[in-house]
Each structure stands twice: as structure tokens, then as C-alpha cells.
Amino acid sequence: MLTKRIIACLDVRDGQVVKGVQFQELRRAGDPGELARRYNVEGIDEVVILDITATLERRQALARTIDAVAREIFLPLTVGGGIRSEDDAEAAIDAGADKVSLNTAALRSPELITTLATRYGSQAVIVAIDAKRADDRFAVFVRSGTSDAARDAVEWAREAESRGAGEILLTSMDRDGTRAGFDCEMTAAVSDAVDIPVIASGGAGTFDHFTDVFTQGHADAALAASIFHYAESSVADLKRHLQAHGIPVRL
Amino acid sequence: MIALIDYGAGNLTSVRKALTALGADFVVPRTPAECDEARGVIVPGVGHFAATAALEGEWRDAIALKIASGTPLLGICLGLQWLFEGSDEAPNVRGLGALPGRIVRLRGDAEHRLKIPHVGWNALEFRGPAATTATDTNGGSQLLCGLSSGAQVYFTHSYAAPVTDACVAATSHAETFAAVVERDNIFGVQFHPEKSSDAGLTILRNFLRVCGSQLRVSLDGGQGC
Numbered sequence: 021m022l023t024k025r026i027i028a029c030l031d032v033r034d035g036q037v038v039k040g041v042q043f044q045e046l047r048r049a050g051d052p053g054e055l056a057r058r059y060n061v062e063g064i065d066e067v068v069i070l071d072i073t074a075t076l077e078r079r080q081a082l083a084r085t086i087d088a089v090a091r092e093i094f095l096p097l098t099v100g101g102g103i104r105s106e107d108d109a110e111a112a113i114d115a116g117a118d119k120v121s122l123n124t125a126a127l128r129s130p131e132l133i134t135t136l137a138t139r140y141g142s143q144a145v146i147v148a149i150d151a152k153r154a155d156d157r158f159a160v161f162v163r164s165g166t167s168d169a170a171r172d173a174v175e176w177a178r179e180a181e182s183r184g185a186g187e188i189l190l191t192s193m194d195r196d197g198t199r200a201g202f203d204c205e206m207t208a209a210v211s212d213a214v215d216i217p218v219i220a221s222g223g224a225g226t227f228d229h230f231t232d233v234f235t236q237g238h239a240d241a242a243l244a245a246s247i248f249h250y251a252e253s254s255v256a257d258l259k260r261h262l263q264a265h266g267i268p269v270r271l
Numbered sequence: 272m273i274a275l276i277d278y279g280a281g282n283l284t285s286v287r288k289a290l291t292a293l294g295a296d297f298v299v300p301r302t303p304a305e306c307d308e309a310r311g312v313i314v315p316g317v318g319h320f321a322a323t324a325a326l327e328g329e330w331r332d333a334i335a336l337k338i339a340s341g342t343p344l345l346g347i348c349l350g351l352q353w354l355f356e357g358s359d360e361a362p363n364v365r366g367l368g369a370l371p372g373r374i375v376r377l378r379g380d381a382e383h384r385l386k387i388p389h390v391g392w393n394a395l396e397f398r399g400p401a402a403t404t405a406t407d408t409n410g411g412s413q414l415l416c417g418l419s420s421g422a423q424v425y426f427t428h429s430y431a432a433p434v435t436d437a438c439v440a441a442t443s444h445a446e447t448f449a450a451v452v453e454r455d456n457i458f459g460v461q462f463h464p465e466k467s468s469d470a471g472l473t474i475l476r477n478f479l480r481v482c483g484s485q486l487r488v489s490l491d492g493g494q495g496c
Contacts, residue, residue, distance in 0.1 A: 022385070022444060023392045023423065060468060065392055065425075090288055096425060096466050116284050118466060141281060141318035143388065143427040186388065186427075215379065217390050238384060240391065270392040270423040 025241035062255035071101035083115035090116030137184030147180035152193040195223025207237035274309035281317035289465035303333035311482030316349030321361040351459030380445035405480035
């Protein structure tokens, strides 16, 4: 039986993990390769590197980070955060990324989804959607959540699928950073509308939040960052918790 | 030396990194003639079956010759599919035909929310025993040496091979398909061993042992799994 995936997100700036690293021994474990290796031992299913480097040399810095992580772990590795062109995607994939995650660039140039899916296969193309509730729809935002794209998340997810996306990474901007739980209703709305897997993100605070997003939210995978820094074995503990609640996981 | 075939289907970086981590001696041949000295051949690949058309001609002949001479061959994902006669994904492109059968599109199951593509970690259901050592040829899967039925590996695909006599481990989604095939010196895995953490590295290491490839001494020097 296909298991539900638990994905760790590493927010990286200038080659260092910069978010969710404020706990205990991780304070000095800002090295992405080191953190990824620990997650691998704990049983993480995938790793996402979200690059927030803003310098001109960002592409080379990112390539070094991807290479460092891909040498340490033999798990699916996704890179997002600055993939704006086919060249950006090529650099990330050549450095060792298995998938690239497109966000603003996909909305601005939807044909980029198809270009990359044709070149690397749909399995290598994730479309990331940042959305928040607005009246009776789920409004899509771009540019790190600062700009309303005037699109509905369900409708945009369907289009992304039809253009060749292999997975959807759906982040609830209402829940992100709140630790109040995933937006299960929004996740289910998107997941039920597409045939490709949906990764839920934003709001993870407790193990039960993951149970909820897999049952009520119909998610195929769940992504989180800081929750995994709480305790040394939290990924393993989370998976045991999910298994005890009848959710298939890789142990 | 292992020949890692690059025919433009996806990128080889992940497989290269895994082989490097295992201490394998490998090359990416630029011409089919460079396969002559190889003690093993790996055909990787992700994406559309039509991409295997790039193997038609000299590459196909060179690889068929290697198989006929007893050299071990490992197909990964699209590489496994190419070992069969053809695929419904690209009906006009023939496979190598080293194994009987045809690749078909997987069925989903909307009622149980089983989606296609089949993406993620799923279990290997052994159909027979695993060999006690990777170099044991007296029955039991050499590729699965050191693993147990139920081991989890990472898949990402929409098409798959049927369960035939060559299938040593199957996997179930909405239907059951061949996850590992093995017959004589022909090996194939539908999943990505280079992305399947320790279980995947074990399988790659087993293949390297079958090839008699030189492994780094630090890994371990024995004939075990």
C-alpha cells in the first residue's frame, strides 16, 4: 500500500538553514547536509530545499547546497524558492535535485510547466500554490505571498495538472507559522479536484494535525519545517503516531 | 567497470551520486563501443517511453550483445520498462524484448483515492526467497539479498510491467505490478533505488556484487548482502 509521505523543508539562505533552527543542539546545526542526514536517520521520506538567498551569486550557492545534501541522503530531493526559468531548473537538477518547485514563475509563464515536464518528465515538476481564504474561494498569492494573483487555488491546480505538473505543493497562508493545524478543507478541495498527489503545507503544530490532514484533508503528503526540530526523534515519533491511527507510513 | 547509459531520459546525477557513494567504478560511455569492457550495464531513465527510441540502433545492438555474453544488466524505472517488448505509452517504439510482456498504464481507483501517477514509498512483496549472498546463483533473488518482504522503496511512474515469471517482487497500488524483475543476468527495478535510502543502496550494492565490481573496502569486503 502506498504510504503517506512526511516531507521536511529546509529554508536555506547563503548555504545555511535559517528557519526553525532555534532549538537545542540545532542552533549550531545550520548546515543543510548535516540536518538532512539526521532527518534521513529518523525516517523522513523526502526533503525540500527552499532557497531564500537574495544575492547575485544565488544560483551557484544553491547548487553547492543541493550537492551537499544530495551527497548525504538518497531520498527524493526537491528545490524551490528561486526557480524562475528553464536555466534555473537545469542548474538545480544538474546539481542533484530530483524535482523543482515552481511558484510565481508558473503563474507568470504557465508554459514553463510544460517545458520542464517535457524535458525532465512530470515527476520532476511540482507547482507550489500559496493560498488563503477569501470569501467563497481560496485566493492564490505570489511573490512570497505579497501579491494577489486573482486566481482560485482549485482552478489553478487543475490547470497546472493539465499543463504537466506532477504534484501540487499547497500552502495555507492563513495557517503558515501559526501551528494551528493544516487547512484541511482547502487541502481536500484541491486534492479532490486533481489526480496528481497533493502535498499539504502550513500550520503543522501537533502530530494530530498530520492525522487530520491525511484523513479529513485527503493529502498525499505533508510538509513541515520547525515541528521536526522539537525533539531528537520527532519524525520517527510522528510516524509511529500516524501508524497507531491507521495511516500507512514508511517505518 | 560499470557502464551507465545516458540516452537523454532524465538526468543521471542521482544514480551517479549513489554509485559514487558505494565506491563503484563506473563510466558514462559516449559510444556503444565503450561498453565492450564493462562488467555490468545500468540503463536508468525517467519520463516517457518514447525517450528509449534514442537507444535504437547501435546502442541496442551493443547492449543486446552484452546480455548475450552474460554481462549483468540493470534497468531502473524506464530502463526496466525498456527490457520488455514495448509499451502502450509509445506503441511505435519497440523495447529490447529481453523479457516477454508489455508495459501498460496503471489503473487508479478514485473511490479509494489511489492516484496515478503512483508517487511515493510502497512495499515490495517478495514472490520467492532472497538469495543468502548476492553472488549466490542457486535460487533466490540476488538483487533482494539482505532485504525482507515489505521493504519500502520510492516509486514515481504511471506505467508498469505485468507480473510474469521474471517478477521476484511485486507492488500493489490499485493493481499489482512487477517492482523487481530478475532472470539470469537481466535485472530491473520499477522504483528508484538511488532515491530509496538504505533499501535502495542495498539493491544497488547487490547488483555491483553480481557484476564483480570493485567496491570500496570500507563498505565491507565479504560476499554478504
